[in-house]
Structure formats: C-alpha cells, structure tokens
Amino acid sequence: MQLTIVGTGYVGLVSGVCFAEMGNDVVCVDINEEKIKSLRSGKSPIYEPGLDLLLERNIKEGRITFTTSLEEGIRNTQVIFLALPTPPGKGGEADLQYVLDAARDLSNMLKTYTVIVNKSTVPVGTAEKVSAALAENLSTDLFDVVSNPEFLREGVAIEDFLKPDRVVIGTQSEKARKIMEELYTPFVRQGNPIHFMDERSSEMTKYAANAYLAMRISFMNEMANLCERAGANVDAVRTGMGSDSRIGKRFLFPGVGYGGSCFPKDVQALAQTAAEHDYDFRIVKTVMAVNDRQKTMLGAKVKKYYGADLSGKTFAVWGLAFKPETDDIREAPALELIKELLEAGATVRTYDPEAMENVKAQLGTNGIHYAADQYDALQGTDALIIVTEWAEFRNPRFEQMLDALREPVVFDGRNVYSLSKMEELGFYYESMGRPTLQRA
Numbered sequence: 001m002q003l004t005i006v007g008t009g010y011v012g013l014v015s016g017v018c019f020a021e022m023g024n025d026v027v028c029v030d031i032n033e034e035k036i037k038s039l040r041s042g043k044s045p046i047y048e049p050g051l052d053l054l055l056e057r058n059i060k061e062g063r064i065t066f067t068t069s070l071e072e073g074i075r076n077t078q079v080i081f082l083a084l085p086t087p088p089g090k091g092g093e094a095d096l097q098y099v100l101d102a103a104r105d106l107s108n109m110l111k112t113y114t115v116i117v118n119k120s121t122v123p124v125g126t127a128e129k130v131s132a133a134l135a136e137n138l139s140t141d142l143f144d145v146v147s148n149p150e151f152l153r154e155g156v157a158i159e160d161f162l163k164p165d166r167v168v169i170g171t172q173s174e175k176a177r178k179i180m181e182e183l184y185t186p187f188v189r190q191g192n193p194i195h196f197m198d199e200r201s202s203e204m205t206k207y208a209a210n211a212y213l214a215m216r217i218s219f220m221n222e223m224a225n226l227c228e229r230a231g232a233n234v235d236a237v238r239t240g241m242g243s244d245s246r247i248g249k250r251f252l253f254p255g256v257g258y259g260g261s262c263f264p265k266d267v268q269a270l271a272q273t274a275a276e277h278d279y280d281f282r283i284v285k286t287v288m289a290v291n292d293r294q295k296t297m298l299g300a301k302v303k304k305y306y307g308a309d310l311s312g313k314t315f316a317v318w319g320l321a322f323k324p325e326t327d328d329i330r331e332a333p334a335l336e337l338i339k340e341l342l343e344a345g346a347t348v349r350t351y352d353p354e355a356m357e358n359v360k361a362q363l364g365t366n367g368i369h370y371a372a373d374q375y376d377a378l379q380g381t382d383a384l385i386i387v388t389e390w391a392e393f394r395n396p397r398f399e400q401m402l403d404a405l406r407e408p409v410v411f412d413g414r415n416v417y418s419l420s421k422m423e424e425l426g427f428y429y430e431s432m433g434r435p436t437l438q439r440a
Helices: 010-021 033-040 051-060 097-107 126-134 157-162 174-188 199-230 234-242 263-276 282-294 297-306 333-343 356-363 398-404 419-425
Strands: 002-006 025-029 064-067 079-082 114-118 143-147 167-170 194-197 314-318 347-351 368-370 383-386 409-412 428-430
Touching: 002 010, 010 025, 010 051, 010 064, 010 079, 010 157, 033 064, 051 064, 051 157, 079 097, 079 174, 097 114, 097 126, 114 126, 114 174, 126 143, 126 199, 143 174, 143 199, 167 174, 167 199, 174 194, 194 199, 199 234, 199 263, 199 282, 263 282, 297 333, 297 383, 297 409, 297 428, 314 333, 333 347, 333 356, 347 356, 356 368, 398 419, 419 428
Parallel strands: 002 025, 002 079, 025 064, 079 114, 114 143, 167 194, 314 347, 314 383, 347 368, 383 409, 409 428
Antiparallel strands: 143 167
16 A cells, blocks of 8 residues: 655654554655654664664665655555654643644645554543544545554554554444554454444554553552562462463563653543542552652661662663663653762763663763663662563673672662572672672
C-alpha cells in the first residue's frame, strides 16, 4: 500500500520502517528539517535495536522516503497515520494540539478517499474530534478516522511491530476495516488476532493495558517494601506468585519505579479521563502515588547508610535510561536519584551504554562525571548504585569492582545479583525486597 506517517518520533519512525519492511511504500513527514535530513542519510535520531539496519535497507530499496512537506507526503496515499506528540497538559490530560492541527491541515489537502489513523496515544473521543476537524473543509465521504493504538515496548519495538501479540483497530466503517485488515494481515500470519471494535473502545484499550501493567509493577514494588520490613524475600514471593497461571510471570520484578514515554503519561491521562467523566478511579491514583514514592527508595537507602549529609561522598550510578536497550530518559528514576544525591552534597560518576548524552543535555556536568565505561565510573567512589539493569551489568568483573570502590558497598535497585554471590564476595549489598547483606 501507499502509506504516510505524520511524525517521526519513536512510534512514527518504528511504524514507518516496519511497514516498509513488509513491502509497503511509505513516506514519513516531519517539520524538523534536521531530523529529516538525518533520516534521509540513514541515521536514526533514536536508539532502538535493529532500527538502523531496517532503516538503511528500506531507504536503499526505495520503500521509505522522508519529507518536510505534508502536501507532498500524502500524494497518492491510501492511509495516513498520525503519530504526533500528545504531551500531558497541566491537569494530566493529553494535549491534542498537534493531532488536531494536522487534521485541519489535511482537511485542505485530501482529494480522494483516505483512511486517517490515530496512531498516537489519545484519550477516548479523539477519533470524533479528528473527524470534526477534517470535516471543517472536507466532505465526510472522503475520509474515515480509525483508532489503531500501538503496544510497542522500547528495546524490542521492531519485534513487537513485526510480530504483534494483537492488533487493535477501532472503526465502524466497513470500507476502512477492509483496508486496515489488508494492511495488517501480513503481520499476523502466525494466527495472532486483529481485534476490531468501535473507536472509543480502541482508544480506551491502550490506556487500560498500560495502566494495568503499571499497576502490576507498583504492586510488586509495594510487596518488595513490605518484604524488607517483614523479613521475607521478594524473589521467593515473586516465584510463588508467578507460577499461578492466573497471574503469570511477567511484570512482577520489583525495582525503583517505572518511567518512559508511555506508562507515566498514560496512567495520568486515564485518571484525567476518569475525572472528566466524574469517576474517582482510585486504583490508578494509587499507582501514580506508589510510583512517585518508589523513585525515592534508593536515595533513602543511601542516606540511611551514610546519613542525610552526603558531602564528600562520591557515588557510581550504573544505568540512566528508564529501561535497558533504549536511550529514553523520560521519567527515568535515575534522574531523580542523581538530583537527590547532588542536593545532599555528593558527586556522581555515572555510566549508561546509550543515554549519557541525553542526560548530559538535561542535567549538565556540574557534579556529574560521565564515565567511559562501567568500571571507569567506579573509580574512587564510595558505593555503586544500580538503577537500570543493562545486560552488561549482570555479569561484571567483580574483582575489578572491589579494586575500584573505596568500600565494597552496592545499592541495587533492580536485584541484578544473587545474594549468595554478593555474600561470597563480601559486599555490603542492599537490594529491593530482599535481606540486606552486611560486609564480611
């Protein structure tokens, strides 16, 4: 098919590249000239495993092109995906300015029937608002607006798009349904479902899914905090829980709170949607409160050990991105931790495989050293704090760690290491929801 993607952020770029990989002709549109120039040369503005390879291949094969002109980008297109930012407003509601502005622009350009797809995460009722914006200057028989939420996990987004667990499509138009079914059928050859539903239910599905996953994370973080006080081991509790087929094993790992572009924004937006419909969604509010508190837990552990005044102390922080295999630092727990350490008088030496430039742009270099590698970050530090569980942190050279640290002290926000290993090595080791190991 001939497809247009409006917006080349995370969702838009991954979607465009993956649609092209499946044989479609894709034009990606963005107003950022520097970004478009970079993309034309095959350079992705974001880090996502496998994305650069697919981008380069599909540019070479001529299946994906990039432009700053919306009018040029929609020429001969059958389907237009709106993958534009929907940042939270002051009250937590999703800001639809960019989506609706694009719809109004399209209302002056479309000449033949086109399916307009909301790919951005948008609140319930957005499809109707986009339809109204298009109808300002356009006959309603020239378009249908479809809701098609994305369920991409950063770090494995390519696999998620090419082999989705499910595809959710909200439309009540039989014409649009047939087009969307034809587009997505090659992605679900293994038998995974395409769920068709009304637009409002589709929009709600995205928020419901992310809020539920965020709830599981917050629940396990609460369990970890309780386990510490009750003398239980959250690893054993997690294993016992996850063996129940009604619960399952995924999203049961405790840590220092969720972050990223989706969970914080979507949970907040769902709470705002509930408020707009005069419903007190208490669980969602609690999930947000628990997550905010969880981001302070590592800092509290450090201050309990060293005292509230950290002047003269230097800490190594491993991991800055909100999760492994991404350079995304939006709502990343590491940022709050670093700010807290600096405010208490400490200095920080940090390392992350992908996210350091983004953090440097946001937090600067005052009191923060950005190390060449994970071991460089340890040099002359009083303790190591692990915030993001990158694979390369899982099996380090422990003897080199011991040599670099002033004291063998580790605060582990992701339970990366086994208690038996750290006890054998003689570390003071404090993790999440597990017994604290004292120094040998």
